[in-house]
Amino acid sequence: LAKTTQPISMDSYEGQEVNITCSHNNIATNDYITWYQQFPSQGPRFIIQGYKTKVTNEVASLFIPADRKSSTLSLPRVSLSDTAVYYCLAYGGATNKLIFGTGTLLAVQP
Amino acid sequence: DVKVTQSSRYLVKRTGEKVFLECVQDMDHENMFWYRQDPGLGLRLIYFSYDVKMKEKGDIPEGYSVSREKKERFSLILESASTNQTSMYLCASRTGTYNEQFFGPGTRLTVL
Numbered sequence: 542l543a544k545t546t547q548p549i550s551m552d553s554y555e556g557q558e559v560n561i562t563c564s565h566n567n568i569a570t571n572d573y574i575t576w577y578q579q580f581p582s583q584g585p586r587f588i589i590q591g592y593k594t595k596v597t598n599e600v601a602s603l604f605i606p607a608d609r610k611s612s613t614l615s616l617p618r619v620s621l622s623d624t625a626v627y628y629c630l631a632y633g634g635a636t637n638k639l640i641f642g643t644g645t646l647l648a649v650q651p
Numbered sequence: 652d653v654k655v656t657q658s659s660r661y662l663v664k665r666t667g668e669k670v671f672l673e674c675v676q677d678m679d680h681e682n683m684f685w686y687r688q689d690p691g692l693g694l695r696l697i698y699f700s701y702d703v704k705m706k707e708k709g710d711i712p713e714g715y716s717v718s719r720e721k722k723e724r725f726s727l728i729l730e731s732a733s734t735n736q737t738s739m740y741l742c743a744s745r746t747g748t749y750n751e752q753f754f755g756p757g758t759r760l761t762v763l
Contacts, residue, residue: 575751584655584741584754585694628693639752640710641686641694 545629550646559616561645563629566610574605574612577628579644585628589614616647624649654678655755657742663761670729672758674742682745683725684752685709685717687738694741700725732762 547563565574573592577585589596591603591612602615616623626644658673676683684699686709696709698717706717714736718726725744729736739759743752 577752582757584743584757585752586754587751590751639684639696641696643691643693 544640545631545642547627547629547642547645549643550648553619553647553649555620555649555651556618559619559623559647559649561614561616561627561629561647562611563614564611565629565631568609568631572631574603574609575630575632575639576601576603576614577630577641579626579628585641588627619647619649621649621651623647655742655744655753657740657755657758659758660756661759661761663763664729664732665763666733668729668732668762670732670760670762672727672729672740672742672760674725674727674744674755675723676725676744676753677723678744678746678753679722680744680746680753681722682747682752683719684743684745685715685725685727686741686743687711687736688741688757689738697727732760734762736760737762 545563545565553559575590576588578588579585589601589603593605596603604613626646628644632639655676664670682701685697686694688694695711697715700706700719703722716728739757741757742755745752
């Protein structure tokens with residue numbers, strides 16, 4: 542199972558673009574990269590998932606380079622309500638398990 | 652909207668009690684999961700089930716058991732609660748390996 546590494550915390554200001562990078566050096570060929578968001582006292586919520594190159598939805602973009610050893614979650618123009626913990630996961634293939642790390646606490650200030 | 656519900660938001664039990672945490676999903680998902688979340692440790696998988704009556708151990712199954720008699724319901728059982736099982740417990744479900752997991756609101760269990 543691919544282990545992921547991401548910064549423990551990040552600070553930003555409202556209106557800025559935030560990029561959170563995750564490394565997954567031993568990602569398997571058939572693993573997908575997935576990001577979840579969690580607010581205090583709530584369960585995690587799916588944000589975005591990708592396999593390679595770039596994926597964009599109404600919330601975020603996910604950039605995955607050709608070697609797939611890292612990925613970057615990009616949140617455009619963050620607001621105070623984006624303050625949350627963001628988890629990067631690599632999973633799929635032969636396992637049903639999702640391995641959550643400790644995540645990145647993003648603090649958005651006014 | 653997919654809905655995953657958990658039987659209680661807050662629960663207080665005494666050491667040695669048998670504790671049942673119930674999780675119900677309404678989207679006919681095959682896979683269901685139980686996690687616990689502790690400060691500094693992130694989410695850790697306790698058990699998961701990929702079909703009715705099927706179960707597999709996660710990373711920290713000791714002290715827990717599970718039951719999945721119906722597709723929509725996945726129960727986590729603490730046979731004899733201990734103080735180190737005080738935690739936030741999160742249930743999730745999904746329809747297939749590559750699909751997103753939908754989480755419930757969590758149950759904060761305190762064992763005294």
